[in-house]
Amino acid sequence: MPIYGRWKQGLYPTEEDFNKYIQGNSLFLYKEGETIVGAMAVTMFQGEDYHAIAWSQELADDEVAVIHILAVNPDYQGRGIGAQLVCEAISLAKANGMKAIRLDALASNLPAHKLYERLGFVYRGKQHLYAANTGWTDFFFFEHLQS
Numbered sequence: 001m002p003i004y005g006r007w008k009q010g011l012y013p014t015e016e017d018f019n020k021y022i023q024g025n026s027l028f029l030y031k032e033g034e035t036i037v038g039a040m041a042v043t044m045f046q047g048e049d050y051h052a053i054a055w056s057q058e059l060a061d062d063e064v065a066v067i068h069i070l071a072v073n074p075d076y077q078g079r080g081i082g083a084q085l086v087c088e089a090i091s092l093a094k095a096n097g098m099k100a101i102r103l104d105a106l107a108s109n110l111p112a113h114k115l116y117e118r119l120g121f122v123y124r125g126k127q128h129l130y131a132a133n134t135g136w137t138d139f140f141f142f143e144h145l146q147s
Contacts, residue, residue: 013069021069028088030072030081037076041068042089044096050104053125053141059100065093067103070112082112086119094146101146107138116142 021027021041030038046064067089072081093101105112107126117123121142130136 017069027069028085030085032076036073038072038081038085040070040085040089042066042092042101043068044093044098046102049129050102050141052127055100055102055124055143056122056145057100063099065089065096065098065101067101070103082115083119086115090119090144090146099146101144102141104139104141106134107140113140113142116144120144 018027021043024043026041026043028040028042029036043066045061046066047061050061050064050066067086070082070085072085090101102124103116103121104127105116113123121144124141124143126138126140128136129139
């Protein structure tokens with residue numbers, strides 16, 4: 001079975017990453033009963049690392065929501081949980097008056113690309129970036145404009 005994401009415990013996401021999202025009230029969990037089966041973080045701003053992409057519209061950082069750390073427990077994948085989380089992020093962004101929602105994904109994460117495109121996201125570009133868990137690799141950037 002291919003591995004599309006390359007998260008490594010202790011490198012990404014870290015406990016510090018999760019704490020940052022918890023403190024910012026931007027970490028969301030998907031539970032079935034008492035079991036956490038999915039998680040994502042959604043911020044109501046984009047960072048400077050998103051400025052290098054040729055987006056469809058020039059928007060201020062506080063007009064853009066960004067999805068980070070989207071994950072579904074492998075035992076629960078294929079049940080639409082990732083799609084539900086992304087749809088919730090879109091709704092949350094709209095409710096907060098964001099004009100777009102953006103995200104990045106490893107270029108190798110083909111299932112994620114298909115999911116985002118199916119949900120109305122459009123590929124906007126790629127960057128070759130360094131991350132502790134991947135080293136230098138390509139990331140694809142996607143955008144969903146709010147209507």
